[in-house]
Amino acid sequence: MxxxxxxxxxxxxxxxxxxxxxxxxxxxxMQAHKDTYVQVAANCGVQIDEAIIDEFAGLPILRVVEEINKRYGCSLDPVSFDKQKYDLYYREYIQHIxxxxxxxxxxxxxxxxxxxxxxxxxxxxxxxxxxxxxxxxxxxxxxxxxxxxxxxxxxxxxxxxxxxxxxxxxxxxxxxxxxxxxxxxxxxxxxxxxxxxxxxxx
Incomplete structure (x- = not known):
């Protein structure tokens, strides 16, 4: 079957x-989304484990960034992060879905x-x-x-x-x-x- x-x-x-x-x-x-989360966070000076994306899969990006801030004790701006992530996703990933x-x-x-x-x-x-x-x-x-x-x-x-x-x-x-x-x-x-x-x- x-x-x-x-x-x-x-x-x-x-x-x-x-x-x-x-x-x-x-x-x-999902791997593309993990990669963009990790890359944008790194661009902001924060190294994250992509496993956190699996943990919060399904939540809006703004909520995921809030969880990243709690987990890593950082202060990423959710709105700015959202924009950077989607810019990167559209530029390098979406056509390969x-x-x-x-x-x-x-x-x-x-x-x-x-x-x-x-x-x-x-x-x-x-x-x-x-x-x-x-x-x-x-x-x-x-x-x-x-x-x-x-x-x-x-x-x-x-x-x-x-x-x-x-x-x-x-x-x-x-x-x-x-x-x-x-x-x-x-x-x-x-x-x-x-x-x-x-x-x-x-």
């Missing part, structure tokens, strides 16, 4: 909407059968461009990004906003995530979830 077949099996049920995370779930770009094939194929196979949303801690500009590069933007009916709800992941707000815009009940939504923050947000929203990084071929 391939990963796509396994994911299809795991996602069977009476669901009206599938809500996908983007970075690390649809897009195989590749899909997480079994997840993007899963989305394509279910578009038109269930409602499709993408819920991300990234900026709308970055996620719009990422989904376009992956060739799936036109299949996504609702997109919720960083700063578009009062609270981001791990709070339920982004997933609840997506469900509301799709006209779906939270209990009828299935979330696809690769980060702890996203899983906690899905649980808080009363939604079922699948950790796509735990899906293995059989």
């Amino acid at each position: 391939t990963k796509l077949e396994k994911l299809t099996e795991l996602s069977q049920g009476d669901y009206t909407a599938f809500l996908y995370d983007c970075d690390g779930t649809l897009a195989d770009n 590749r899909p997480v094939e079994f997840v993007t194929e899963h989305l394509k196979a279910h578009a038109g059968k269930v409602k499709i949303g993408v819920v991300s801690g990234g900026s709308r500009e970055a996620i719009e461009r990422t989904l376009t590069i992956l060739g799936i933007r036109d299949l996504v009916e609702v997109l919720i990004c960083a700063g578009e709800t009062d609270r981001g992941k791990p709070y339920p707000d982004p997933f609840l906003a997506a469900a509301d815009k799709l006209g779906a009940e939270p209990g009828g939504c299935l979330v696809f995530e690769d980060g702890d923050a996203g899983v906690r947000a899905a649980e808080a929203a009363g939604m079922d979830w699948i950790r796509i990084d735990k899906v293995e071929a059989i």
Whole structure:
């Protein structure tokens, strides 16, 4: 059984909407994000371990920078860091994004059968461009990004906003995530979830 077949099996049920995370779930770009975090921090005189990005995967960049400041006792400016990171990401990384094939194929196979949303801690500009590069933007009916709800992941707000815009009940939504923050947000929203990084071929 391939990963796509396994994911299809795991996602069977009476669901009206599938809500996908983007970075690390649809897009195989987490290493690029780690590299840009490390490089921008180094440019600011702070050496960080890229493992902290895994730890806080799914949080908006501003929140991740706050966590870096706490962990490393530094005072990086979150807004400036955000801009520098995205400038670097757009300049050197985004055009090389590749899909997480079994997840993007899963989305394509279910578009038109269930409602499709993408819920991300990234900026709308970055996620719009990422989904376009992956060739799936036109299949996504609702997109919720960083700063578009009062609270981001791990709070339920982004997933609840997506469900509301799709006209779906939270209990009828299935979330696809690769980060702890996203899983906690899905649980808080009363939604079922699948950790796509735990899906293995059989």
